[in-house]
Amino acid sequence: MSTYQRSAAPVPMLVRAIGNSYALWQAGRARLCIVTYHRILEAHDPLLENEPDVATFREHMKMLADCFKVLSLDQALAALRENRLPPRAVCITFDDGYRSTHDLALPVLREFGLPATVFVTSGYVDSAENMWNDRIADAVRGASGSALDLRGAGAGIVPIDGLEARCAAVQALTSRAKYLPPSERLDLIEALEALAGHGTRPLMLSSEMVRTLHRSNVTIGAHTVSHPILTKLPDAEARAEIEGSKTALEAIIGEPVRYFAYPNGKAELDFDARHTAMVREAGFAAAFSTATGAVAPGQDLYTLPRSRPWDASTFFYMLRLLRWLAS
Incomplete structure (x- = not known):
């Protein structure tokens, strides 16, 4: 007490x-x-x-x-x-x-x-699976390069060159994914993780x-x-x-x-x-x-x-x- x-x-x-x-x-x-x-x-x-x-x-x-x-x-x-x-x-x-x-x-x-x-x-x-929004943040955090090519998932080219761009990418991808049908949201996240990897914790x-x-x-x-x-x-x-x-x-x-x-x-x-x-x-x-x-x-x-x-x-x-x- x-x-x-x-x-x-x-x-x-x-x-x-x-x-x-x-x-x-x-x-x-x-x-x-x-x-x-x-x-x-x-x-x-x-x-x-x-x-x-x-x-x-x-x-x-x-x-x-x-x-x-x-x-x-x-x-x-x-x-x-x-x-x-x-x-x-x-x-x-x-x-x-x-x-x-x-x-x-x-x-x-x-x-x-x-x-x-x-x-x-x-x-x-x-x-062991984390929520979809955390998977997005972890993938963007761990990604290399200056951009993510998510055209195959309908999200275009997403810049990640620098901290400000990565913050903007997390916000944009989270906003996009929120109202997608569950199957399309999963497709987007799996495409992102295929490019960038994902967190394991x-x-x-x-x-x-x-x-x-x-x-x-x-x-x-x-x-x-x-x-x-x-x-x-x-x-x-x-x-x-x-x-x-x-x-x-x-x-x-x-x-x-x-x-x-x-x-x-x-x-x-x-x-x-x-x-x-x-x-x-x-x-x-x-x-x-x-x-x-x-x-x-x-x-x-x-x-x-x-x-x-x-x-x-x-x-x-x-x-x-x-x-x-x-x-």
Whole structure:
């Protein structure tokens, strides 16, 4: 159990006072911010610019512990239903099921005594295969030469001459691959890896890591079996992805999996009313999009907003959370 005592420094005290005043102004209709992460890195990686290293992640967690009231999803949603959310309520979540959640994030969460949730893509558990976006980044990182000839995969000639060009290549190829049908996405990645090679270090959680997280104040949620864009699938396949992830994860932890996060998470583009109905029918208690802003009382429990402040500094991250809570 953590013995961390929140800071009595002027800035955290001011933030707590501002957050408390918002709650009074909202007259019993306090809001909830749900923040999300994916991978936590050992050190900064320019090809993964949006993923924080562990030092930055620790700064974020210290800020949340000092300035906000961090709740588990169970605590937060129970309080939301009963309209008794505390001021400055925040939940911490992770997507996809990277082993860095276990290896790097969990020790920090324990340090500050913070609960969290990880939405696991069940098909990658215990797998040596990494997610498609990481395969792209690893291939571009390891490629030689000044350009990649991906004309055979429909992606043209991709410059990789220098760090800036490689960063741009990762972004462009990831954006291109995201909405391709799964078979075409795989063709593109295999063509890229044939030219550039691919990483061999497994990045995803093992079953034992999932169980360790579950025993360590981290809720396990579902994130489909293979992380498809649900709107790109026939309904029967989408239902199998949703239900299959729940079944697989329940077999690992031996308890019900109650929460679901939509892959990519943009309403109407990545999921729609068909999929919220499937999630409800599968027995999930709530589901989460990637819409920005705070959860307000009365919102649909199957399309709850959940995002990450993309601010470069922890200070502006904190200010954005305050803005979400106030808006």
